[in-house]
Amino acid sequence: MMISKALTIAGSDSGGGAGIQADLKTFQELSVYGMSAITAVTAQNTLGVQGVYPLTLEAITQQLDSIGLDLKPNAVKTGMLFNSDIIRIVAKKIQQYSWSNLVVDPVMVAKGGSTLLQQEAVQSLINHLLPLALVTTPNIPEAEMITNRSITTIDDRKEAAKIIHAMGSKYVVLKGGHDTSTKAVVDLLYDGHEFIFMENQRVQTRHTHGTGCTYSAAVTAELAKGKTVPEATHIAKAFIQAAIEDELGIGAGHGPTNHFAYQSRLRGMNLEANRQ
Ligand SMILES: Nc1ncnc2c1ncn2[C@@H]1O[C@H](COP(=O)(O)OP(=O)(O)O)[C@@H](O)[C@H]1O
Numbered sequence: 001m002m003i004s005k006a007l008t009i010a011g012s013d014s015g016g017g018a019g020i021q022a023d024l025k026t027f028q029e030l031s032v033y034g035m036s037a038i039t040a041v042t043a044q045n046t047l048g049v050q051g052v053y054p055l056t057l058e059a060i061t062q063q064l065d066s067i068g069l070d071l072k073p074n075a076v077k078t079g080m081l082f083n084s085d086i087i088r089i090v091a092k093k094i095q096q097y098s099w100s101n102l103v104v105d106p107v108m109v110a111k112g113g114s115t116l117l118q119q120e121a122v123q124s125l126i127n128h129l130l131p132l133a134l135v136t137t138p139n140i141p142e143a144e145m146i147t148n149r150s151i152t153t154i155d156d157r158k159e160a161a162k163i164i165h166a167m168g169s170k171y172v173v174l175k176g177g178h179d180t181s182t183k184a185v186v187d188l189l190y191d192g193h194e195f196i197f198m199e200n201q202r203v204q205t206r207h208t209h210g211t212g213c214t215y216s217a218a219v220t221a222e223l224a225k226g227k228t229v230p231e232a233t234h235i236a237k238a239f240i241q242a243a244i245e246d247e248l249g250i251g252a253g254h255g256p257t258n259h260f261a262y263q264s265r266l267r268g269m270n271l272e273a274n275r276q
């Protein structure tokens with residue numbers, strides 16, 4: 001059996017809703033073999049981030065070498081990278097091992113406000129990582145940081161997507177979760193030529209911890225299986241919508257999304273179809 005393989009290079013979330021844990025759960029649900037290189041350990045739960053412990057460059061390099069010298073990921077994603085030294089070493093290893101299908105989720109700030117990428121590292125992300133990206137998936141505040149512009153209108157979003165594309169990312173998904181002014185949640189996909197709007201009903205919930213990680217992991221899993229970027233982002237949007245809608249209600253704060261939901265629904269539909 002030939003199984004598709006995906007690698008996540010990101011931070012660990014002890015609460016299990018975001019970071020490495022969200023990525024591996026998503027890979028598994030989408031039938032992709034998951035691998036991980038951990039950049040930082042966070043002490044985190046649904047109430048917030050209690051501690052951030054970046055790993056040494058040696059530990060990060062060794063994990064990437066262990067994977068690069070043996071296992072060949074079909075797609076790779078980056079999440080929390082924390083500082084510019086980590087970004088530089090990650091970019092170097094991605095090039096050294098010729099890893100393609102790179103999804104860059106430019107994680108900067110946790111939902112509760114804790115810093116997951118130091119301010120001075122944004123320029124390193126632009127210089128070293130975006131030129132390697134097949135897809136970059138900023139939310140609105142991240143796109144504002146990368147482009148140094150404020151984003152309020154749809155035209156602002158389009159302009160920001162163009163700027164990020166010009167920085168070297170072949171596709172840009174500017175996610176719309178942070179724009180609460182409309183009933184729909186609209187993600188904007190840009191390929192350098194045209195804009196595709198991907199839209200779903202906004203779910204009224206506080207349980208959105210790890211939505212960005214889960215979404216970009218789903219894109220990565222589908223790319224690993226050979227899907228195109230428009231196909232992968234379409235499936236990822238359905239995956240995250242199901243994960244937010246079927247909430248688990250875990251924890252006293254901003255709970256995790258439901259990584260089981262997408263497959264449970266598909267199984268349900270298959271059962272229905274078999275009954276007819
Ligand atoms: N309340 C919601 N209802 C439905 N989809 C959402 C909701 N919040 C976020 N999403 C979707 O989840 C993904 C992550 O969105 P976003 O919140 O913008 O990013 P991040 O989690 O990185 O801050 C996007 O595909 C977005 O459309």
Ligand SMILES: Cc1ncc(COP(=O)(O)O)c(N)n1
Pocket residue numbers: 010011012013018019020042044079080107109110111116208209210211212213214
């Ligand atoms: C280790 C880690 N990585 C990323 C996030 C961002 O989470 P979100 O996907 O909700 O923006 C997080 N809270 N913790």
